Amino acid sequence: MKKIISLALPLLLVGAGLLVVPRLTATQPTRTATTTAKRQAKKPVASKLTLSDLQHSKKLTYSSIIYFAVKHSRLQRWQEVSDFKLGWQVEVYPRNGGAKYLVWPDQxxxxxxxxxxxNWFRFKDSQHVLYDSMIVHSFRKDQTKTASLTEIVKQINADHAAAKVRAMPQRLSVVTHK
Structure with a gap:
């Protein structure tokens, strides 16, 4: 009798386990692809830069102008201010009703x-920027480029760099001379 009980007991436990385990797994909710997708954090999408944004922030305007000069002007000396970690210092000198903006590397x-x-820039009018770059060790004429603010904003958005440009004013200091 002990032999039968010792053989029957393990069979009974295995059989009971086979009945209980499927019921436990059936009661747990299944995860679908949509459930998993909802739980993943969505990356914030940086809004595109607009001319209106530039009108509301001088530092953002200067940052946009610097970004464009470094990335798209083809004026070699503007690469001197291309270190986005060091930042920039912009010195503003009033001049004939306008201003000249000197751009130094390092905030x-x-x-x-x-x-x-x-390197420096100035506004030709309210919508156009004139970039200037002196050629070092030469008596040749400075290199220049003109770009519209519309062109600058379009290029920044095309580069998907709006977030990068919006972060630049934190590393930009402005010194205004009278």
Missing amino acids: HIQDSAKNLAP
């Missing part, structure tokens, strides 16, 4: 480090 640059004439 925290000191006057003692300002040895060579920097």
Whole structure:
């Protein structure tokens, strides 16, 4: 009798387990592709840059102008200000009813480090920017380029760089001279 019980008991436990396990798995909800997709965090989509954005923030305007010069102007010396981690210093000098904007590399640059004439830009009118780049060790005429703010904004959006440009004002300091 002990032999029968010792043989029957394991068979009975295995049989009971086979009955219980399918019921437990059947009661758990199944995960579908849509459930998983809903739980994944969506990446925030940076809104496109607009001319209106530039009208509301001078620093964003300067950042857009610098980004365009570094990435799309083909003026070689503008690469001197291409370090997005160091940032930039823009010095504003009033001039004949307008202003000249000198662009220095490094947000925290000191006057003692300002040895060579920097790149600069100015507004030809409310919608056009004139870039200037001195050619070092040469008596040739400065290199220039003109771009409209519309062209600059379109290019930034085409580069999918609106978020990058929106982050630039944090690393940009502006010094205004009178």
